[in-house]
Amino acid sequence: MNGKRVAATLSIGVVVFTLFAVFVYVVRHPSIGRAQVLTGAVLTADPDPSKQAPIANATITALEETPVATAHSDSTGLFNLTLPGSWNPGRRLRLRFESPDHQPLEMPATVNKTLVIARLMPLSRKTVAAIHNVSEHALANLRVRYTTKATTMNNIGSLAEAFQVRNVGDQPCQGKPPCSPDGKWKATVGSVNFDAGEGNQFVDPRVSCIAGPCPFTRVETQQLSDEGRTLTIAARDWSDTATYLVEAEVSRPKVIDMVRLFYPIHFGTTLTFSLPPTAEGPCLEADLDGLDIVFPFGPDLIVSWGACTYQAQPDHSQVYRCELKPGYRFK
Incomplete structure (x- = not known):
């Protein structure tokens, strides 16, 4: 009888100790069982840091044997990839990055260990133009015009x-x-x-x-x-x-409405410029194949020659970024 009591007491002690050990481990590793978020940015690969422009709308896929999670980059290249809760910190995985005008890239990553920076090699302009079956046009003498009170x-x-x-x-x-x-x-x-x-x-x-x-x-x-x-x-x-x-x-x-004009610079195929918080009605003036044309941005930022995005800064200034479409180049 005493032997049974001793065995029962030992069993209870083992269970209590195991539960306590699990509790301590969970407290020290609060992310266990929670969805993990992998954060990073997608950039254009280039030896010149000034030409490593963000890539918007790139597709990021977490891979094991099959895809397990997908995300897309925003206008600044930022992405947040949500992984299953069963993927604990430190787990190794592979990421695949895809963008229509860039070569796909696969790279290893570790859950919640580093910020992921992916640099995609751009396709040549001729290759992109051939894929989209378009001829090439030259943009020159760029000017940004806007009004301010x-x-x-x-x-x-x-x-x-x-x-x-x-x-x-x-x-x-x-x-x-x-x-x-x-x-x-x-x-x-x-x-x-x-x-x-x-x-x-x-x-x-x-x-x-x-x-x-x-x-x-x-x-x-x-x-x-x-x-x-x-x-x-x-x-x-x-x-x-x-x-x-x-x-x-x-x-x-x-x-009064005062018209202001400045000359932006471009890096590679990316045009980036900022405007003050009070700027209104921005447009781009440029020579397209020798013709002087005005391209209003409008609320939807739709222009024929590029894909443009807009981002408001903490100081309320406005940052515009335009990536040339296939068939266009800066001269």
């Missing part, structure tokens, strides 16, 4: 007004402000306000003492408010009456 100031008048700060000189202050800066003489602080009118602004205001004991005066305040519509001037005088002249231009702001 800008504010211009139309000068509609000016301000020239005199005002006086009245005071009697040589009067001791006796601690009763306002006083001179050294606290010795009685002073007066005079102020005046000017209004430019609805929708108008004062520009470059100036204040100058033009008469009276100017060495014993000081401008205390010169302030624009209400988006430049109101101008406030205050001056301190601790001698006899002084006269000031206030001058400024009066302008009315106007918002």
Whole structure:
């Protein structure tokens, strides 16, 4: 009887120890049993790093004996390949990368060990053109044109007004402000306000003492408010009456569409450029086989000569990337 109890106790102990060991292993390896995500990027193979352009819409396949998972790259070449939960970290596998205008590539990888960078060798332009049965056209003298909102100031008048700060000189202050800066003489602080009118602004205001004991005066305040519509001037005088002249231009702001133009550069068959957050209506101007043509991008980024993508950056700037279609080349 005692032997049976000992055996049962040992069996229970073994089970408890096994469960505890499994628990510790799972805690230390929380990804066990969860779907694994393999992350990487697909690029164009080229000795020049500046020509290793991202490849969009490439197909990425995880292989064992048969395909087990598939993903596609985005406009930046990024892909996230979700693998079965039974594939634990450290497991070896093979990946296959395919893109219509590139040679396919197979390479080994390890689950969640590294970021996968796949570089696909591009097919020659002649080969691509032959596959798609198209003739070759040359794009030259590329210009990107867009508009942006800008504010211009139309000068509609000016301000020239005199005002006086009245005071009697040589009067001791006796601690009763306002006083001179050294606290010795009685002073007066005079102020005046000017209004430019609805929708108008004062520009470059100036204040100058033009008469009276100017060495014993000081401008205390010169302030624009209400988006430049109101101008406030205050001056301190601790001698006899002084006269000031206030001058400024009066302008009315106007918002206009400003056209901007710049010359982008291309690397290999990829054209990449960025635009400021305020850019509107971008288009590409180019010489196509000697003819000057304007290619509006439009909301869907459809152009005859390339496959274009758009990506907004954290600073709200806009990055455009265009890959030439078969039958086109940059000149």
